[in-house]
Amino acid sequence: MNTRLLTGLLVFIMGMLHSDAGAQSQFSGWLASFNTIKTGKKTSIHSDVQLRSSDQLKNMQTLLIRSGLNVHLNKKWTVTAGYAFTYNRRTVNDIIGYAPEHRIWEQVIYSHKIKMFPVLHRLRVEQRFIGQATVQNNQLETDGYGYANRLRYFIRNIIPLKTQKTFAKGIFAALQEEVFINFGSGQYTNGEPFDQNRLYLAIGYRVNASFDLEAGYMNQYINGKNDAFTNNHIALIAGYLRL
Numbered sequence: 001m002n003t004r005l006l007t008g009l010l011v012f013i014m015g016m017l018h019s020d021a022g023a024q025s026q027f028s029g030w031l032a033s034f035n036t037i038k039t040g041k042k043t044s045i046h047s048d049v050q051l052r053s054s055d056q057l058k059n060m061q062t063l064l065i066r067s068g069l070n071v072h073l074n075k076k077w078t079v080t081a082g083y084a085f086t087y088n089r090r091t092v093n094d095i096i097g098y099a100p101e102h103r104i105w106e107q108v109i110y111s112h113k114i115k116m117f118p119v120l121h122r123l124r125v126e127q128r129f130i131g132q133a134t135v136q137n138n139q140l141e142t143d144g145y146g147y148a149n150r151l152r153y154f155i156r157n158i159i160p161l162k163t164q165k166t167f168a169k170g171i172f173a174a175l176q177e178e179v180f181i182n183f184g185s186g187q188y189t190n191g192e193p194f195d196q197n198r199l200y201l202a203i204g205y206r207v208n209a210s211f212d213l214e215a216g217y218m219n220q221y222i223n224g225k226n227d228a229f230t231n232n233h234i235a236l237i238a239g240y241l242r243l
């Protein structure tokens with residue numbers, strides 16, 4: 001096994017063991033589709049759609065729809081701005097329903113290789129308009145929006161499991177990490193800078209230069225209000241389309 005992959009797996013396992021301490025555990029499933037469609041020599045459209053379940057796969061927890069315009073400055077640097085909509089399952093006074101969140105987001109991506117292994121760094125800033133859920137006529141309704149800011153840093157490494165000069169087809173391992181940081185007023189978040197961390201390991205298959213399919217495990221460590229931590233164990237299936 002490649003030594004970098006072995007090191008990544010060790011760090012991954014240690015992170016999971018550490019994150020379990022003192023946290024409420026749950027299990028969920030996510031389905032995701034990530035798409036990049038070229039619109040010109042220097043531009044493309046980003047879109048992704050995600051469905052996330054609640055604990056034990058009982059209900060839909062979140063629907064996320066996100067789009068953006070990419071500007072490719074060169075082979076290594078890409079900047080993007082876009083909009084995202086999420087629909088989140090909420091419980092208020094034992095009444096269950098869904099509340100929306102609107103996001104404006106900007107990001108910069110830096111891509112490079114370590115030997116033959118692609119590495120992607122992403123720094124994203126989100127301006128969040130979080131729907132405030134209240135109970136009216138025994139139903140959950142949205143009563144205005146609260147504003148919050150969030151910074152996200154993401155790193156992803158793809159490791160082909162068969163040596164190739166250019167990775168065009170075959171099985172690969174993917175290892176990624178993302179940390180979420182709140183900044184500005186914490187009135188509508190958990191009131192603390194640390195929001196959550198996502199650690200992910202997957203096995204995938206590159207069908208061709210345009211499409212990858214992967215399945216893996218994500219450990220989502222969420223910092224709630226009043227030190228209420230949640231350790232979410234996620235089975236994730238994702239497709240990556242590049243046209």
